[in-house]
Amino acid sequence: MDEILAIACAIGWGTADILLNAQRSSFAIETSGDSPVTSADLAANHYILNNLQATFGLQEFAYLSEETFAAQPASDRLGKPWVWIIDPLDGTKDFINRTGEYAVHIALTHQGRPVLAIVACPELDKLYYATRNGGAFVETRHQSPKPLHVSTQSQPETLTLVASRSHRDQRFAKLLERFPCKGQKQMGSVGCKIAAIAEQSADLYLSLSGNSAPKDWDFAAPELILTEAGGKFTHFDGSPLQYNREEVSQWGGILASNGKCHEELCAIAENLLKAIHV
Structure with missing residues (x-):
């Protein structure tokens, strides 16, 4: 799992770079409305899937991504124990409006429950990661990972x-x-x-x-x-x-x-x- 996590973290940082570059230069709105899609969504999705599939293949692992779900036969993933679940750009409206509040989600699930997770927040220069029973951590490009602990507020x-x-x-x-x-x-x-x-x-x-x-x-x-x-x-x-x-x-x-x-x-x-x- 440590090796898989290292690969997923590298992919998370790479995806963050794609989205940051799009914010700094330009991107196209491919689909508008309540669920908009931009060229950055598609580029990030392509990058994540290409890297995951090149590393882990299509035999043992299945893939469920927001940008390819509609065209994917359900049989490709249903019944598969190991499934990568991906949102290459969560918060597309915020990405378009340049609020900075968007993220990359990459999760590996086993039998329907997450066992590994990456959440990258490009504008914060932070990547959050966790493995089941392994704790949660946050890192930046220039600082070592730090463990995460929720607050103790109880009322x-x-x-x-x-x-x-x-x-x-x-x-x-x-x-x-x-x-x-x-x-x-x-x-x-x-x-x-x-x-x-x-x-x-x-x-x-x-x-x-x-x-x-x-x-x-x-x-x-x-x-x-x-x-x-x-x-x-x-x-x-x-x-x-x-x-x-x-x-x-x-x-x-x-x-x-x-x-x-x-x-x-x-x-x-x-x-x-x-x-x-x-």
Whole structure:
């Protein structure tokens, strides 16, 4: 696993360079709308898949990537125990708007659960990585890796909640309004949000599907980073997320936290949703 991690980290840094170069020079918007795609998404995706497949092949490992999922036969990945799940550019809207809040997600899953994760935040010059039962770490190009540990805040009202600025409907807005956390801030990219929790600048992340839902590639890598840093990442009912199913959308409510009062927060979220009518 150490050898696989070293390769994945190198690919993460290489992808960060591609995205930074695109931000500094130019990129084209290939598809607009609620789920935009840029030439940078496609270039990053090509780089990641080419490097992973050249190293690990197509026999033992399968690949699930946001940019190639629609054209990929499900049989290529379903039933395969080892699957790489990739979001080459999480936070494309933020990339287009140049907020700096975008990330690269690369996760290796085994039997539907993440065992290795890379989240690169190019504008922060940081790469986060984790292996199952091996801890979570953050490194820069010029500093040695440092272990990550979530905060020790344990009262809901003292937690800082981080949520998406773009993926929200009226129901989710009402949930955020009624949630007991006094500190709330908006941020792009799930990877950036979870990195904030792992580095103790936030404590809690909420996601609630509406007309659409986050996908496997949004969560697989960030989840392992958070849980190996001591946090928890579940559905509102406390059940774990499963990856590489035929349905790649993660419907319902998702709660990621520092883990200190996770079950209480999940219960609060479920009870609040019962009282919200839109």
